[in-house]
Amino acid sequence: MKFIGWDHQRLKELVALWNSEIGMQFPLREELFIQNSFDDTNLLQSGSFIAINDENQVIGFVVSKCWQENLDVQMNPDIGWIQVFLVKSSYRCKGIGSALLKRAEQAFKERNIKTVHIGRDPWHYFPGIPKNFEKSKTWFEKRNYVSGYIEYDLIRHDQNRPNCFNPSRCDVQFTLLKKEEKHEFLSFLQRCFPGRWEYEAIHYFQRGGTGREFVIAKKNGNIIGFCRINDHNSPYIAQNVYWAPLVNEALGGIGPLGIDLNERKNGYGLAIVEAGISFLRERNIHSIVIDWTGLVNFYGKLDFVIWKEYQQMSKDLSKELKR
Numbered sequence: 001m002k003f004i005g006w007d008h009q010r011l012k013e014l015v016a017l018w019n020s021e022i023g024m025q026f027p028l029r030e031e032l033f034i035q036n037s038f039d040d041t042n043l044l045q046s047g048s049f050i051a052i053n054d055e056n057q058v059i060g061f062v063v064s065k066c067w068q069e070n071l072d073v074q075m076n077p078d079i080g081w082i083q084v085f086l087v088k089s090s091y092r093c094k095g096i097g098s099a100l101l102k103r104a105e106q107a108f109k110e111r112n113i114k115t116v117h118i119g120r121d122p123w124h125y126f127p128g129i130p131k132n133f134e135k136s137k138t139w140f141e142k143r144n145y146v147s148g149y150i151e152y153d154l155i156r157h158d159q160n161r162p163n164c165f166n167p168s169r170c171d172v173q174f175t176l177l178k179k180e181e182k183h184e185f186l187s188f189l190q191r192c193f194p195g196r197w198e199y200e201a202i203h204y205f206q207r208g209g210t211g212r213e214f215v216i217a218k219k220n221g222n223i224i225g226f227c228r229i230n231d232h233n234s235p236y237i238a239q240n241v242y243w244a245p246l247v248n249e250a251l252g253g254i255g256p257l258g259i260d261l262n263e264r265k266n267g268y269g270l271a272i273v274e275a276g277i278s279f280l281r282e283r284n285i286h287s288i289v290i291d292w293t294g295l296v297n298f299y300g301k302l303d304f305v306i307w308k309e310y311q312q313m314s315k316d317l318s319k320e321l322k323r
Contacts, residue, residue: 003099006048008038011054013058014050021086025130025308032237036123037083041069044080047107051087051096062100066113071202080113080317081121086225088174103144105317114251114318118145119310122199125242127151127292131309140313148312153240154290155163155303158281171266173218173262174275177211180253181223183217188223193258200228200256208233217259217268227257228270229280252285255293273302 037043047064063083082104087097107114111280113285116142119126128151135148176210177185182205187301189198204213213234217225230238230253240253247264257270275311280288290299296306 001054001059001096001105002050002052004052005050006038006045006061007050010050010058011038012062014245017058017061017088018084018086020095021089022130025127025132029237029245032242033174034158035237037063038127039185040065040080040121040123042067042073044111044121045066045081046108046110047104051091051100053091058088059091060096060100062086062103066108066111067122069197073199073202074197075122078112080108080111080116081116081124082116083121085118091233097139098143099264100182105315107119107318108317109320114316116145116315116317118313120312122196126310128310128312131311137143137311137313140315143315145315148314151292151294151312152296152306153308153310153311154293155294155307156277156287156288156302156304158277158303169218171222172271173274174206174215175218177214177216177226178281179211181211181216184223185214185226188226188260192260197256197258204235209235215236215272215279217272217275217283220265224263225257225272226261227254227276229254229276231280231283231285240289242291243289247287250283250285251289251292252280252283252288254280254288255290260277270298271303273299290300 011033015028015030015033015084042065044064044066047062049062050058050062053059056251062085064084065081067077067079085097085100087100088115105116128148129140131150185199186201187200214228215227215229227282228238230240230241231251232244238253240255241251257269257272259272277288290304293299
């Protein structure tokens with residue numbers, strides 16, 4: 001058995017291993033794996049490895065990331081992410097996982113990374129460890145990873161419901177973003193939601209986005225809120241439609257969404273989600289997912305229910321860096 005560096009030539013084997021182990025719950029497509037685990041500039045090559053057995057077969061792998069993009073976006077350079085960590089069932093309890101993790105953590109230390117999160121990376125698959133992977137959670141706890149919040153993916157099916165939403169109110173208008181509003185929209189995000197959401201919007205436009213994936217709320221002619229909507233025609237595979245193969249029809253996604261701090265408590269948040277649902281329904285999409293949220297009760301008002309659960313886990317490397 002040996003460990004080799006991250007290698008695109010092993011793509012099909014890596015995807016096959018993923019799908020043989022967790023594909024029933026999280027079916028992985030090659031296109032998505034390339035997008036998230038090969039093409040991301042934040043991939044930490046020195047912390048990403050593949051475990052190979054004596055027959056030259058893939059039996060495990062780890063994908064590590066840290067912030068490396070040259071973008072003027074508020075992302076914390078002290079944080080590292082373990083995007084994926086997987087060992088073939090028949091090879092577990094043989095020290096392979098420990099060896100992979102040790103190599104990943106060493107690469108983080110060499111870059112002075114102070115905190116490591118499981119998942120939650122740019123171009124992530126999961127906001128934590130899937131909640132039903134209890135053995136994985138226990139395994140990481142023994143290696144000084146600490147639990148945080150529980151996060152959820154929510155889903156709603158509404159084939160038989162009438163579409164009654166009126167996208168205009170007396171004080172706010174809900175429309176799809178126009179191309180010519182791009183710079184105004186990015187300025188709004190930089191002012192109100194700097195960081196990850198701004199980052200995702202920048203990449204959206206860099207990859208050919210035209211605006212059809214963003215519902216905006218305008219008041220007195222100014223953008224005061226937004227809601228991302230995704231479908232199979234979006235310029236790349238977005239987080240809330242990652243697991244579309246699990247749904248036997250077209251799947252749409254909603255989120256993230258946000259309202260200017262000065263305009264909250266007016267019902268605009270719920271209204272912009274309703275607008276997003278309405279626009280998706282116009283595209284003949286009736287199954288909709290909201291990923292990575294803790295706002296179960298808020299979205300429950302629109303009949304979204306829990307679909308998947310995740311346990312956030314992190315490790316403080318700062319003490320080990322001082323040794």
